[in-house]
């Protein structure tokens with residue numbers, strides 16, 4: 001497994017506002033969307049392409065286009081939905097699959113409540129989007145499922161990661177074709193397995209359900 005931390009002043013600027021507890025849900029959603037675009041630019045560096053012959057108004061030439069089979073983008077519901085639009089804006093021909101997963105806040109185990117994507121992912125490049133990599137339980141389970149279905153290249157885009165979660169991913173997904181792209185690796189997890197300093201509960205902040 002490889003990890004890539006996107007080190008860019010615009011990413012750091014937007015992430016700081018995202019972390020700020022005073023940032024309201026509409027602004028949080030907009031910033032998450034903008035950050036995905038910046039992360040996706042890095043994350044799609046190895047997206048598969050093929051040569052294509054075209055004619056410009058001036059001359060014939062050979063360019064590139066995304067190759068078949070199309071990449072699959074998988075948001076992990078609920079919070080991952082906040083990253084979907086930004087991702088498909090950059091990869092408009094991508095297919096989209098869905099994984100509904102929630103972390104049981106007592107056991108910290110990821111529970112899957114919805115799966116809607118192709119059964120056969122043989123030879124597919126997959127981009128998983130989920131803002132938070134905390135204990136790593138959710139992403140490890142999601143990526144195992146994708147690889148069991150045949151995906152041969154999985155990139156996870158996260159807004160924030162905890163070092164504990166990165167370590168779990170490295171151990172559990174060792175030797176597998178997996179890359180994690182994130183805007184930052186924070187200090188640690190707290191006793192409730194929330195990322196410190198983090199940004200709180202990403203789903204609640206995206207959808208205005210804090211304290212609900």
Ligand SMILES: O=P(O)(O)OC[C@H]1O[C@H](OP(=O)(O)OP(=O)(O)O)[C@H](O)[C@@H]1O
Nearest residue numbers: 078079102103132134135136137138203
């Ligand atoms: O790395 P982990 O310890 O597994 O935690 C990370 C998961 O927690 C959050 O989702 P949550 O369970 O809050 O669900 P939600 O998106 O519906 O709010 C987040 O979006 C990840 O999916």
Ligand SMILES: O=c1cc[nH]c(=O)[nH]1
Nearest residue numbers: 134194195200201202
């Ligand atoms: O800090 C965290 C940890 C898990 N899920 C979140 O939304 N935030």
Ligand SMILES: [Mg+2]
Nearest residue numbers: 201202203204
């Ligand atoms: Mg949540």
